Amino acid sequence: MVYDVAVVGSGFSAIAETVNLLRLLPPSASIAVVGDDPGFGRGTAYRTELHVHRLNVPAARMSIFADQPDDFVVWLRDQKRGVPPDGFASRDDFGRYLRDRLALLLRNRDTRPTLHFIKAKATACDQCTVGRVAFQLDNGTNLEAANVVLCLGVGNAELPVDPAGVKGILRERIVSNPWRLGWLSHVEPSQTVCILGSGLTMVDQVLALRAHGHRGRIHVLSRRGLASHPHLTRKVVPVVPELPSSREISMILAALRRQVRTGADWRGVMDGLRPLTQGLWQELSHAQKSRFLRHALAWWNIHRHRLAPDVFKRLEALLGDGTVTVRKGFLQTIEEDERQLAFAFRPRGGVGGIRMRADWIINCTGMERAGIAHSPLLRQMLEDGLISADKLGLGICVSRNAQVLDRDGSTQPGLFAVGALTAGQFWEITAVPDIRVQARNVAVAISEYLPGVADI
Ligand SMILES: Cc1cc2nc3c(=O)[nH]c(=O)nc-3n(C[C@H](O)[C@H](O)[C@H](O)COP(=O)(O)OP(=O)(O)OC[C@H]3O[C@@H](n4cnc5c(N)ncnc54)[C@H](O)[C@@H]3O)c2cc1C
Incomplete structure (x- = not known):
């Protein structure tokens, strides 16, 4: 047929x-x-x-x-x-x-x-x-x-480094794809978890761990350490952005910032831009699109993909009481260290490496x-x-x-x-x-x- x-x-x-x-x-x-x-x-x-x-x-x-x-x-x-x-x-x-x-x-x-x-x-x-x-x-x-x-x-994006030297049970504690939630039931309440990436996937996994009774420390490592902003509890009215005639990404972003400085809520400006984004993207040259992806993507993501207000509050509380700590850096290695996993990273803006240990490493670096x-x-x-x-x-x-x-x-x-x-x-x-x-x-x-x- x-x-x-x-x-x-x-x-x-x-x-x-x-x-x-x-x-x-x-x-x-x-x-x-x-x-x-x-x-x-x-x-x-x-x-x-x-x-x-x-x-x-x-x-x-x-x-x-x-x-x-x-x-x-x-x-x-x-x-x-x-x-x-x-x-x-x-x-x-x-x-x-x-x-x-x-x-x-x-x-x-x-x-x-x-x-x-x-x-x-x-x-x-x-x-x-x-x-x-x-x-x-x-x-x-x-x-x-x-x-x-x-x-x-x-x-799902690949792990940023290849943990080739990690074998057996410890290898199973490196979760490359967190969306298959089966791994959660194997985490013991007091174990230490390292989450790679600080975006929406990280927040999902932190909340899922808590819902499964996990009460241990959670280290979050990401290149910029940026986490998503929340939606407001009140309704935000979209503001139609005043865009320049130029299709240079720096000029467009500057115009958006200017509008926010003159009193518009940035969420309203982002929401107002939304119906225009596809058309605007199609008018950008290849070079301008590459610039946007290289320099502005991380900031775009945290303003554009926002968290529900009470989800944000829960994350804030866990950051506040030290359950979750966020570090900015570049993952270098994942190795076995006796009965735990050791991960080393170079801090952003720093030299050398910091070595830490965790029982689990969860890849939340986002979508491929x-x-x-x-x-x-x-x-x-x-x-x-x-x-x-x-x-x-x-x-x-x-x-x-x-x-x-x-x-x-x-x-x-x-x-x-x-x-x-x-x-x-x-x-x-x-x-x-x-x-x-x-x-x-x-x-x-x-x-x-x-x-x-x-x-x-
Ligand atoms: C955790 C998370 C939360 C999100 N929350 C929101 C939200 O609140 N609101 C919102 O608007 N958007 C949200 N999004 C965005 C989301 O990506 C989209 O809403 C939408 O779910 C994307 O669906 P998709 O079908 O394109 O991709 P997917 O959901 O990835 O589905 C692709 C499917 O194709 C199947 N497949 C792949 N290859 C083959 C093949 N060869 N043959 C047959 N089947 C195949 C896969 O098994 C899979 O089922 C969220 C995304 C994520 C990851």
Whole structure:
């Protein structure tokens, strides 16, 4: 069977794409969803069941439907969760909401396309021609579709150093991918934990450790020691930024700072910039984008990706009582030291190395920027010239309508990508408010190729 559309992936991008296809395609259409994660739609972000893991975007902006922005708020109200529109729901609840909304759409069999779930990973792409994209799956079968949407997310960043000399039980205490939360139940309450990275992933793991009864010391090591700012408890009104005509990154950032100095709340300025960010990014030259990534990214991240206010308060309390300490430095080595792990780092602005010990080392350095290395499928497609890597190392090259570009820069017929893999083209494409728009646009583009759509 050749499906009209195959959606490859099982995180938020995949479920957002699927619900849009279900709404837009005619009942005669067929859709396959290929993914092997339990809990379709949860992906890396929403698979946690810990209530302490909260969304970092207010509920009012987390609807899966771009054209029904209140939908998540309505769901929360129906479920009597007591989270106001500007509050921060648990990520577990968001996962339930996604599942409920898909289930609702699936109920109406006669008026919607056929949907098949295939529990597998796509491992290779054999063919990519007009009207036919063919994949091998790791369950030994093949899949063919006229259109394919890659919703693969990006992997976890590698450990900054190779702990090759660490063996046995101690090696198991170096957690390269913290999103698989199984490691937490093995940490003893009084053990010392070192977390590499000080961003949102670090905060998640600190809260998860506490929820599991951990009461020992937590050392946080990161290159700049910067942690995310909180959202305010009151509503912030977005301020449309006064941007210069120049597309030089330093001029743009200076204009934003000026606006904050004249009294605008910086959160309002960041929020006001949000709808403009994709267009602004596309107008920057390659050199300006590189400058931004080299010099401003760490500051951008802590202002743009903010913490729920009470999550921030908990972190502050743990910093205040010395449970969590943050050090700025560059990790040099991880070695065995009797029954513990020893890690050495060069302090920022200093020389030499400081050596410390911990029972666990958790890699929270974030998501892999390029998003290709973790995926055998993407590596194969890159080798065969079916995709090309973004020059800034931000995923794969796509056109402005998210069609995948091949080695020669030509659009691949019927092959799209959704989510953070497309950050080279869109930059601001990692969170729900942006992905849901992209998913809808891709569904509209696909629906225009398919017969029967004009009639619905
Ligand atoms: C901890 C965390 C919290 C976040 N919180 C928020 C928030 O509060 N609000 C917000 O707007 N955004 C948040 N984000 C941003 C988040 O990245 C997006 O909201 C969204 O979850 C990204 O989903 P995705 O499907 O693109 O990627 P992922 O969630 O990474 O999913 C990719 C999926 O593809 C599957 N896959 C990969 N390769 C294959 C293959 N070859 N074949 C089949 N399947 C494959 C993987 O198994 C995985 O299930 C958060 C991110 C993280 C990591």
